[in-house]
Amino acid sequence: MPSDPLSPESVRRLAEEAKLVFGPAWDQDRAVALHEQIERLAELGEAAGRAALSAASLELFVFACSLVELGRPPSDPAYAELVRLCDGLAASGSVRKSTAGKARAPRPESARTPGVVLLGTPGESMLELAGELGRAQYRVDRAESLEELTARLAQRASELVVMTAACLARAAEALQSIDAACQGRLDRPALVIMLHADDVEGRMYAMRAGVDHVVELRGAAETAQALLECARQHRRSAFRVWLVEDDRSQAMFVRSALGYRGIEVDWAEDAEQALKLAEQGPPDLVLLDLHLPDRNGIEVAQMLRDRPGFEWAQIVFLSGESDREEQIRAIRLGADDWVAKPVRPRHLLSVVETRAVRARAMRERAGQELPQAPSNRREHWMQETRLVLTRQATTPWVLVAMRALDASRAGLSFVESGALIAEMAQAASSLPGCRSAVCTVNDDTVLFLAEAEQARESEFDGWLARWNRRRWLGSAQERSCEWSLAAFALAPGETRLEAGLQRLFVLLDHAADKPEHIAFERSSAHSALDLPPAWTALLASPAAPKHGAAMLLRFHPLQPVRGSLRDQYLVRPRWRLETGFEVPHDEVIKRAADTGRLEAVERAVLGQCLQWQASLAQQGRSILPWVQVSLDTARGERLPAWLRAEATRRGARLSDMTLAFALEELAGRQALAERAWERLGELGVRIALTGITPADAGVELARHGGLHTLVMNWVEGDPAPDKALTTLLQTGREYGKTVAVAGLTQAQALTALFATPVHYVTGSAVSDELSEPDFDFSGP
Structure with missing residues (x-):
């Protein structure tokens, strides 16, 4: 650049060079160097009071961040936008002193x-x-x-x-x-x-x-x-973001980076201004500098957390602080994330958008789960049920369990949804040719038992599809949510009904006799309505399970069931709460804490679990003194080297506590992962590795002490499960690892559970078409 980088000619040349380097003459090294020049120009412009030049430079710098980080030139539409920004930069070079904001060209009406x-x-x-x-x-x-x-x-x-x-x-x-x-x-x-x-x-x-x-x-x-x-x-409202930062140039950079993505930022220069902002209500996210002129950022975070409504706001620290202990302390005392300075725009945008979306989803979810429910929505579900049930042939199967109509989507509270199922069953029982009852299996599963005179499997599938269609009327943002159905599909009047239940009872008792392999907790089955005599006799008979469990079949709308539903079932052990990164209903957490049935919290994040623990501690409860951290890698990929190194380095500090973590929160973000390992090591957390091939899992877990549980995810195309299990069990015994198997079919799961010393089995037994399990229930 010439000696005066702020001269109009220098700015114009830089803008023209940007058009070439970021476009037709793309070269990664030149692009990186030019990107740094543009950032420097923004700093010089801000220092010289050239607001228009600084804003235009910063806007171009932010736009080019994704190109430089991805290492590829822009698409044609993006290049057109780049040219517009370069022209704006060239024009701003001749503006000497200005208080104007961004030099963005207005769009046509x-x-x-x-x-x-x-x-x-x-x-x-x-x-x-x-x-x-x-x-x-x-x-x-x-x-x-x-x-x-x-x-x-x-x-x-x-x-x-x-x-x-x-x-x-x-x-x-x-x-x-x-x-x-x-x-x-x-x-x-x-x-x-x-x-x-x-x-x-x-x-x-x-x-x-x-x-x-x-x-x-x-x-x-x-x-x-x-x-x-x-x-x-x-056209939902833009996210509300606060920035508490005393460095004006840093504040300008953050506001420009976020403003270009349509995120408005309210800026406070110190703690006093931040507390005044708080009087206007909570934001979605707070970007908080760790060191403010009047207070420490951690103190400000605690003061904000104490205000009503701020329990859902996400607090992210911005700091160049390299002291790990200080970062851990900040997370422990109320922060949700940490972004190190100098801030990379792409990283900043990713953190802000992800955290803000999560904060808003949590707040909206909490609002949906209030006890009040729209009466018209409730009546809709009742009318739909009556419509389905009046067609006798569409309710042929004996046992159908709905995990409520998905309370949040149906506009019903958690408790109300269970009551509605009872009403639905009662309505069904009044219909001619249909006998039904409701049986509560555990705190969140209600079994709807219905018998009809005629039964055909295709009609049962149609019934499921009808409910499935109603469930999935929402937007694509809900597509990752699961809807749980449980079905023990046995035609009424067939003797296999009793035989099937007795087989299941034997299975449960047999498993419970091997506590080192699998642990079940008794489910208190009791009648909400009068049970048919055959069911009452079965539940009261000596064949009933001493340790009990629900008969569950995981049914996911996005993964259609192949083959017959007949005679297929899955034994469900203790509670495994899956949050999908949203705070679940408080009633679920309280019941889990009271009954002691919560084995692990899956797909949650560190801040949420700590928040739950703190909330329950005030009520004299705790989730459990045991936590499992599940790191789920893509199938066939090895554990990332940096994550493996952290596990090895901190393995000696890992023991038993409560938690679950998802690798997607860590992948590609080494700084976050290192901080997470610090915090988990301090808590004393056991780590399990799931979702990779048997060979890779065996190698990784055998080498590193921090990874203590091996979960083999067998899928079609992998080696035979018996051979893979033999290898894994041998590795587990040699290195003292816990061994589990996931994704097996019904017959394979039963074989693995009883023919090998595997510790536990998970999976959905829906992929085989066996009418009878390939296992002898009569023997020990």
Whole structure:
């Protein structure tokens, strides 16, 4: 650069060079060097009071961060945005003193008009839909191909891209086109697909592909209203983020980086201003400097945590502090994450967006689980149940358990959902030709027993599909949630009903006689309604299990069950609470703590578990003095070297406590992982490794003392489970490792449990078609 980097000519040359280096003449080394020059220019401009120059430089620097970190040039739409930013930088070079903010060129008015792109072959129904949307003051564009879609989105912003069922197979490609066209822009549209109500398979395919919303195809007016509701949801309010930072240049950088992604930041220079901000209500996230001029950042975090409503806010420290003990102390005293200075924009954006989404989801979930439930929603479920049950042939199977109608999605509280199931069963029992009862198996599972005169397996599958369709009417953000169904599918009147239950009882008692292999807890089965005489006799008979367990079949809508449901079951041991990174209902935690049945908390994060422990400690409870940390790597991949090194280095400090962690929280973020290992080591946590092939798992766990449990995830295509188990068990005995097996079929699971000294078995026994387990229940 010339001697005066702030001269208009120097700025103009830098902008022109950026157009080339970040575009046609892309070179990774030159791009990195130029990226640093642009950052330096922003600092110089800020120091010289050149606000317009500093803002334009910083905006270009933030935009180019993703290009430099990914090591590849921008797409065509992104390059057009890059050129606009370079032109803005060149223009700002001639502005000497200014208090103006960012030099962003305003978008044309047409680009800000709410818009919808209809993707697909034009037809009469599409024309009618376009007319309805036009009457709602929406601009409607049409695209018959993905190339046209990319061009339309590059030209002007739209809120929705709407596909017809004919384009379903290209949903994933459409998402890629949307991302490519909107790279670097704030206004990414939501992808919506219109399907007929009975197209369950299409709905599941769309959600697997990542579609944001699925709309039921009806008349043009009704469909348009549903699309407008999707657009309303897409225009949800921006995240509210606070920045408490005394360094003005650092504050400017953070606000520019987040502002470019549409995240407004309220800035406080010290603790006093932060506390004044708190009077306006809690934000989604607080970025807090560790060292403030008037107070320590940790003190400020504690003061904010004590305020009502701040229990859901995420607090992330920004600091160049390298002292691990100080970082651990900050996390222990209320922080949720730590970002080290100098802050990398891409890392900052990732942390802020992830944490803010989580904070809002937790707050919304807590609001949904309040005791009040919409009466119309409750009546909807009752009407739906009556409609299904009045068709006698659609309720043929003897035992169906619903884990409530998924309380949060149905708008019901946890307790209310259980009561509704009882009402549903009672309604069923009043129907001619149908006998039913409700049996509570444990605190969160209610078994709905129903018998009908006629039974056909296809009709039972249809019944499940009907409920499944109702369950999955939500947006794609819910697609990772599971809905648990339990079924013991035996046709009424068949003697195999009693035989099947007796087989299960023998299985439970046999397993309970080997406490070193598997531990069950007795489930207190009691009647909510009068049980049929046959069931009462069975439950009271000597054949009933002494240690008990629920008969559960995991049924996931996104993984259709192959083969017959007949005679397939899975023994469920103690509680394993899966949170999906959301705080579950307090009632679940309290019951788990009271009964002592919580074995592990899966897919939670460190801050949540510590928060639960603190909350329960105030009530004189604790989750359990035992915690399992599950690190789930991709199948076939070895444990990352840095994570393995941390486990080895801290292995001597690991013992028994309570917790579960997911590797996706750690992957690629070594600093976070090291801090997590510090905290887990301080707590004394046992670590289990799951989800890799037997050979890799055996090697990794045999070498490193910090990883104490080997969980073999057998899948189709792996070596025979008996041979793999032999190898793993031998390794486990040699190194003192705990051995578990996951993902086996019913017959394989039973063989592994009783024919080998495996410690425990997990998995969904739905992939084999055996009508009878390949195991002799009569012997010891």
